[in-house]
Amino acid sequence: MPTRQARDSRRPLAHPADAYETVHQHLRWLVPERFNIAQVCCRRWAERADTSNSIAIIDHSTLGHGQKYTYSALQAAADRVSHALVRAGVRRGDRVAIVMPQRFETAVAYLSVLQLGAVAVPLSMLFGPEALQFRLQHSDAVLALCDAAALGALQAAREQTPNLRRVVAVGAEPGTPGVDARLEDWLARPAAPFPLADTAADDPAVLIYTSGTTGDPKGALIPHRALIGNLTGFVCSQNWFGFDGVHNAASDAVFWSPADWAWTGGLMDALLPTLYFGRPIVACRERFSPELAFDLLQTHGVTHSFLFPTALKAMMKAVPEPRARFRLRLQALMSAGEAVGEAVYAWCRDALGVAPNEMFGQTEINYIVGNCQALWPAKPGSMGRPYPGHRVAVIDEAGVECPLGVIGEVAVHRRDRHGDPDPVFFLGYWKNEAATRAKFTGDPSDSWCRTGDLALRDADGYLWYQGRADDMFKSAGYRIGPGEIENCLLRHPAVANAAVVPKPDPERGALVKAYVVLTPEFRARRDQFTPGSAAFDAQLCRELQAHVRGRLAPYEYPKEIEFIDQLPMTTTGKVQRRVLRLQEEARARAAAESAARAPR
Template identity: 45%
Template sequence: MAAADPHESLRRRFRWRLPARFSIAEAICDRWALRSPGRTALLTKRPGEPLVATSYGALRDASQALAAALARRGVGRGDRVAIFLPQGAEAVAAHVATSRLRAIATPLALAFGPDALSFRLRDSGARALVTCAAGLARLRQVDEPLPALETIVSTDGAEGDALDYAALLAAGGGVEPVAGSPDDPALMIYTSGTTGPPKGALHAARVLLGHLPGFRMTHDGFPRPGDLAWTPADWAWAGGLLNLLAPALHHGVPVVAQPAAKFDPAGAFALIEETGVRNAFIPPTALRMMAQVEGPGGRLRAPLRSLVSAGERLSEAAFEWAPEALGAPVNEVYGQTECNYVLASAAALGVSKPGFTGKPVPGHRVAVLDQEGRACAPGQAGEICIRAPDPVMFLEYWRQPEATAARFRDGWLTTGDQALVDEEGYFRFLGRDDDVITSSGYRIGPSDIEDCLARHPAVALAAVVGKPDPLRTEIVKAFVQLRPGASPSAELARELSRFVRERLSAHEYPREVAFVEALPLTTTGKLIRRALRDAE
């Protein structure tokens, strides 16, 4: 008799049971503050300073006072509140305060320049902005008027029209969360813009509830005693916010916050060791950078209990490296800003395979369909599609009904991502539809070639695109960022082409190799292949 498959058993038993009323503020803050106000919610680590603990009770008080101040200035249900802050207690308080008002939290990455910031503030019609000194400096560089923006709060003291966050908290005031429907709009996250202008993906409050089953599964029965969570991902990204911060706080598990402007791979090891992080969400690009740290500083003395990665395909090299260096197998997750955490690995449940993302998370129906909407045969490439409705599925693109409608076909959300499913039901991500290269009749996903190039000792990062070619339709062109100490040359370019040809196939090797100082990345660490194609 065959052994029971624990993942399949979970999938078959699973049923969504969403409450009739739900508040994110209550779920990630107030319920813990009422039970144990001194319970630690956040541990903030700034360079050269000791850890600073923030309790659930302190978060509740700060968010109540901030919500009261915003309410006095007319912010209410459905208004957009932009949160332009680094990781820290102030960012969490701003999210909780926004939820108290049943307004719509609109997190923005602090790495955004003035044009990116201006676009999102104008497009969202944000009525309030909570930011810091660096954010105010960026705001001063915005040339275009922002007529909807009426209230600005600065966590670094009053400046110009900006109100002092500390003074607002000292003034006090209280706004208790009002639980609405889990389908009420609560969060708007802008897409990363890898395939076109960013769009505001509007989510209901239920998006948090929709992430919890997958989060618990990929973090091996989370929570457990002693758990402590951390991610280097910006909390303005769905990965940082929904893949770690909000689910951990929901479960009452402290989160380490690091208000760093730039990811430091050696510093990541030191932070994990110093704070005792047990559960981490680390994007693939960050894992690749950590794997390049040499010496004893590139290996944890105290192992992680759980490790998750998402944002782009995880390389097989990172898959093999993580258990030895970090002490835990890396569970890969797939999703989009519009519909996240729907495919995953879970090594503890036996769902783990190098080169494959994983299988559908219980509660989500995911398939690979062809252009006619039919299920693809095992091994046949097609488009990843997610069945509607789904708790993690977005409500709409902000004020773009036509773009929203274009994402749905016959009850499925189309992702534009290409993949195949093998005989065991594992999904292998190939690339975005517009990233797939057509060469001499072959359809080639860039990820396999990028993974192969990354195995070469001279390569730090690589990106692959299709270059128009009159004979082959397209040829494979690689853009390579070298490791320190390696020098670009024609011979190295030929060596890299041979390296791929010998390890993959004769139709996949790059016929052109260009060396670059740095590859274009989004604030979430994804390659912007469009920028490389446009430069051709």
């Protein structure tokens, strides 16, 4: 694969506080043979006298400043629901769908399913009937725990999913059609402590479906041990979260993230690891907005958070100087999903008072690369270094590690640097052995697992994201990565968000095209522009092109810019460049067909 010239910021570091190698050398995985996520995330805290009354969930969606639930209350609720699930016919290994937003009952649902040895199938509240039907049918889910707001789509999907025997809803009125039981009734029924299932660390715990941006979603089967594999990345990305004091109410760490608990980012990067360390997490089912985010941070004294770059961009544009308006207690901030970019990084560092720790991972192998401001220096714009316990490399098509500065595919080895099995790996794709085999370079027990993401490694071991393999394209012989151009555009005050894709061109192969979402201020200017919006667009287009041309390589500036109201996004907050790329290809075909039909 082609090389890329290193930047000045990628030169070797000399930093006295760099503890990276020390942490890596001393970390050894300790994975017990028998292990259950529900036991370590709740039951152990509920059974200890000094932690049973510690706060587990702060439900912001209730009256006042949020209803607080202790670990003992969370465990008691999970026990009642587990007993009810067994009465409803759920058995060990069965798949149970959870279609719920951030709320106390959602945490109860996960713990109740996991402690009886069943498999949780998280499904987003944003899914329509077809998306739900595919996942419910493919997973063979036998029961669904849902929020009343999801009943419409769920009932439509249920007609085509005969294996789904029961629907249990929270927030539904008694007698609601299609509701077989109310979760409130299950929670109101007294129950004895539920006997914890004796699960192996390798037993399946969660079946999470990938976003499906390049085809049908694949179900990644996650074992209980994967939580252990996630912990080093969580601790580091949150600046040593969990080791800031004793595990009781005296510890003032509070976590919040808008990441949906139906996705890896919300479940494995927020809810479960926070509970693992016996700390409180804020649940909020309201739609994200910058104002809501700052209100939550202030009201609940949030100290640690995970915010997508899309959310950070919106917060930066809406409230440039947040500490002038809000009392913030942030100690750590993780971001993932897209590159943060230098502009957002600087704003977090200067305006929020916390430089973000960028993280990279996938549903199948989560929390594998990132930064930790507390233990090693970050390089703004870099994905970071491999987190402790993970052996990560940049490899070529043949599975051979690439030299420094050469773009290749990010991959994770089944074994860490000590030769021990890495517990972070998924078990495989549900009902898709071919896709599982294709994910690895060879023998799954001792091989590299490919991510499909491109990066280069510098002399200090930092990775620099270059985009998805299918996002890269060539223009006039030059290899183009969209991320750097998008980040450059974002530094212009007119740009709220941007996506760069190839536009087919007969001479160059492809032109660099940018789709740009304007900030509210510039949208207002555009609407009020006297000569008309077309003239405003042409003028701003030239300005943005000059802005990029003066900062990047001449071949990287966008030859065409299209202004749109919003970018197509996945439900996890990632820009769907593929949608825009296919749109450009369709337009090119239509233009060619029109030209062929034109009289000559």
